[in-house]
Amino acid sequence: MEFVILAVVIALVAVGVISGLVVSSRKKKQLPPAPSSTPTITPPAEPHVGEEAETPRDESRRTIEEVGLPPTEAEEEQAPEAVAPPALDVPEPTAGRLVRLRTRLARSQNSLGKGLLTLLSRDNLDEDTWEEIEDTLLTADVGVAPTQELVERLRERVRVLGTRTPEGLRSLLREELLTLLGTDFDRAVKTESGVDTPGVVMVVGVNGTGKTTTTGKLARVLVADGRSVVLGAADTFRAAAADQLQTWGERVGARTVRGPEGGDPASIAFDAVKEGIAEGADVVLIDTAGRLHTKTGLMDELGKVKRVVEKHGPLDEILLVLDATTGQNGLVQARVFAEVVDITGIVLTKLDGTAKGGIVIAVQRELGVPVKLIGLGEGPDDLAPFDPEAFVDALIGD
Structure with a gap:
């Protein structure tokens, strides 16, 4: 009996051991084989270039200079577009300007000449007719003294010569008007200093006469005559x-020397002349501020500008700009300016806008200096050198 029990226990233990082994074997995972300790690395194939793409690797290599590389399109560098300088104006030649503007002048002044010729052509030149002739001249702003002189000379010559034909009277009137205007004046604008420095021209006048515009137009006149110009903005x-x-200035290639608004005009004028000397310019044009002739302080300042500029040398020209439409009031202005600075020439602007062309005679007689330039329009080239003969011909007609 004991033997049987022992056999049963041994059998149960054997079954338990076998069952444990089976369960354990099922839980174990199959691991991959361990890698080799010295892996073999295969390098990628080297790419071939150009003509060498089919060359076996064991052949000798060529240098980069010998290898024919495939052509590539060169990228053109985009150069910045050059900014073209502004085109300069080509001013109209000064010779013959007054001839071109003669029609415009005749349109405004012809009434004076025609009125005089009509009166002189009367059958009876009595005292009343001569008084009408005198009134016509005074209305045209010829001035009292020049008018009396012209009337007296005409009366004497008509009486002595007995001239009565229209052609004879026109010729007689032309001669006397030219005598009043003066054909012996030097009307050229002086732009040569006589030394190795630029000619210096200062432009003065009251407010509203077109002084700055006249300075700009004068620059065009000088450039048209082949001169190099520096502008001084002393206004x-x-x-x-x-x-x-x-x-x-930019329109004709002339440089402008300027300063801050409200700055010292004398300093700017001085610097303009200094720059003109440094650049070897032919002419320096100085524009000054307009000032009423009744303002003593401003007139004194104008004298200071003149004195400071003359530290470089004497001024070659001082031009007074007058508005022809102001008539006799322009003569009052001219007197005061002439006392402060030595006026050497007159510029009459807006002469095409008035029938009172006699102001040319009056201002010359008042100051003893010639009218050198006249303005006959708003165009850039409507400033012309004054020619007495062309002016008189425009007055009385051909």
Whole structure:
């Protein structure tokens, strides 16, 4: 009996051992084989270039200079576009300008000449007719003294010569008007200093006469005559005066020397002459501020500008700009300016806008200096050298 029990226990233990082994074997995972300790690395194939693409690897290599590389399109560098300088104006030649403008002048002044010829052609030149002739001349702003002189000379010559034909009277009137205007004046604008420095021209006048515009137009006249010009913007009081002058200069390639608004005009004028000397310019044009002839302080300042500029040398020309439409009031202005600075020439602007062309005679007689330039329009080339013969012919007609 004991033997049987022992056999049963041994059998149960054997079954338990076998069951444990089976369960354990099922839980174990199959691991991959361990890698080799010295892996073999295969390098990628080297790419071939150009003509060598089919060359076996064991052949000798060529240098980069010998290898024919495939052509590539060269990228053109985009160069920045050059900014073209503004085109300069080509001013009209000064010779013959007054001839071109003669029609415009005749349109405004012809009534004076025609009125005189009509009166002189009367059958009876009595005292009343001569008084009408005198009134016509005074209305045209010829001035009292020049008018009396002209009437007296005409009366004497008509009486002595007995001239009565229209052609004879026109010729007689032409001669006497030319005598009043003066054909012996030097009307050229002086732009040569006589030494190795630029000619210096200062432009003066009251407000509203077109002084800055006249300075710009004068620059065009000088450039048309082959001169190099530097502009001095010494009008520091009027807003945008320097900008206006600079615009005129840029049109013809003339440089403008300017300063701050409200700056010292004498310093700017001095610097302009200094720059003109440094650049070897032919002419320096100085535009000054407009000033009323009744303002003593401003007139004194104008004298200071003149004195400071003359530290470089004497001024060659001082041009007074007068508005022809102001008539006899322009003579009052001219007198005061002549006392402060030595006026050497007159520029009459807006002469096409008035029938009172006699102001040319009156202002010359008053100051003893010639009218050198006249303005006959708003165009950039409507400033012309004054020619007495062309002026008189426009007055009385051909």
